[in-house]
Amino acid sequence: MFSTAMTSPIESAASSLSPAERFYRRGNGAFQREDWPAAAGFYRQALELDPAHGTAWLNLGLCLRRQGHIEAAYGCTLRAQELMPDDPTVLTNLGNILVDLYRAEEAVACHKRAVAQRPDDIRMVRNLILALREAGRFEESLTACDRYLEQEPEHNQVLWERAQALFYLERYPEAWTTFEHRWQRAAIREQLPADLAFWQGEDLSGKTILVFEEQGFGDKILCARYIPLLAARGATVTLLCNPALHGLFSTLPGKVTAEVTEPEAFDYAVAMMSLPGLFGTDPTREAPPPPPPLMSKAKLPERLQQRLDAGNGRWKIGIVWSGNPAFYNNSKRAASVEHFLPLAQIPGVQLYSLQKGPNEGDLAQAGGSGLVIELGPYLKNFAQTAAILQQLDLTIMTDSGIAHLAGSLGLPIWNLLHYRPYWLYGSTGETTPWYPSMRLFxxxxPGDWDSVFDAVAEELKRSQ
Structure with a gap:
């Protein structure tokens, strides 16, 4: 939470400001442009001149946190707290950093102190809700949501967090209902005709329905299982989704497209993530519908097939260490590629990297090129990835879209979970009803990947 330490939008004349204050305000300008290195530089210059400038310490900590320098951010925020011990903005930022450092209980205490002073500040309330969830205190997280909703019943951000708490508590019917409030902030609905009816479970015999994607690739693959159920009710289905999924979803009933020019021509529309609730999915009572058949026989380019065949009879194991870095919690769910490399030392094992995106280069930086055969740079879509997975003996990875893909294909997948994973996986156990072929580690x-990889290595040695 950014602090300007100004009580009025009217700034004093530059000549009346101290040199430290001028640097501080230049830092604020850079901060608002999201130029974190420049802002940090200005705040440091301000602090050289005035080490007792509490908000400069606070904002420097924020810049460092945005750049991933969590320990340094913590130190700066502690300096701010020394100067402003009861300031709620300092307390809530300190709480956020403590969550980053896997110290959720201490974070909760900080956020409670902040909210006690500003119970109507939604940013501070939401920070408390998130910290309670990270601490596994789901009932308290739900209570905090409900307390805020008493004064602002339609606040979509709090309703979203309420749905997450209900999912973790496995109160699925109520969770799915609350989850639908996300459309108060969804841009996709604004792009559809106002008179287009959203499907709420009506008879679909002879009707057309537009199903549109939302959220990450994993969620889309997860919810593909409901497309055949719509068709079974008599609907003609059109699935609007990312072209990277078109080949994979080509086996689903209906049409798959990247663009719809006349959405008003459909009788109904529905979002993919609304389908589990509309079909009454409650894993505590009954297993979710099984994943549908997906395209997994795509012909691979010759160069990609050659790399896959280079294992020389070894046990072929695919690895992925990071999901989308833009995902808000990716720093917790992702592991380092260095954690995977010792698995290549196990006799008879050949690792294949399926990593895509900005983290592809991690392997070379860790010195793992050659030891691990890289496939990621050659993969163009999910149908190709599915064809690769079919030829592997096992996939071991941290949670992301490919885990959902392997699980949907019924292939062996070891999904390595951080301490507070996606609600889909619950809080305990080695299995999930959503993907029977998936094993959870x-x-x-919090933050203990070493124990996870020790268990994986031991299990690999036993499994050969």
Whole structure:
């Protein structure tokens, strides 16, 4: 939470400001442009001149946190707290950093102190809700949501967090209902005709329905299982989704497209993530519908097939260490590629990297090129990835879209979970009803990947 330490939008004349204050305000300008290195530089210059400038320490900590320098951010925020011990903005930022450092209980205490002073500040309330969830205190997280909703019943951000708490509590009917409030902030609905009816479970015999994607690739693959159920009710289905999924979804009933020019021509529309609730999915009572048949026989380019065949009879194991870095919680769910490299030392094992995106280069930086055969740079879409997975003996990875893909194909997948994973996987256990072929390996304590990989290595040695 950014602090300007100004009580009025009217700034004093530059000549009346101290040199430290001038640097501080230049830092604020850079901060608002999201130029974190420049802002940090100005705040440091301000602090050289005035080490007792509390908000400069606070904002420097924010810049460092945005750049991933969590320990340094913590130190700066502690300096701010020394100067402003009861300031709620300092307390809530300190709480956020403590969550980053896997110290959720201490974070909750900080956020509670902040909210006690500003109970109507939604940013501070939401920070408390998130910290309670990270601490596994789901009932308290739900209570905090409900308390705020008493004064602002339609606040979409709090309703979203309420749905997450309900999912973790496995109160699925109520969770799915609350989850629908996300459309108060969804841009996709604004792009559709106002008179287009959203499907709420009506008879679909002879009707047309537009199903549109939302959220990450994993969620789209997860919810593909409901497309055949719509068709079974008599609907003609059109699925609007990312072209990278078109080949994979080509086996689903209906049409798959990247563009719809006349959405008003459909009788109904529905979002993919609304389908589990509309079909009454409650894994505590009954297993979710099984994943549908997906295209997994795509012909691979010769160069890609050659790399796959280079294992020389070894046990072929695919690895992925990071999901989309833009995902808000990716820093917790992702592991480092260095954690995977010792698996290549196990006799008879050949690792294949399926990593895509900005983290592809991690392997070379860690010195793993050659030891691990890289396939990621050659993969163009999910149908190709599915064809690769079919030829592997096992996939071991941290949670992301490919885990959902392997699970949907019914292939062996070891999904390595951080301490507070996606609600889909619950809080305990080695299995999930959503993907029977998936085995879950969980962090025993927050941030403890070492124990996870020790367990994986031992299990690999036993499995050969």
């Amino acid at each position: 969980r962090q025993p304590t």
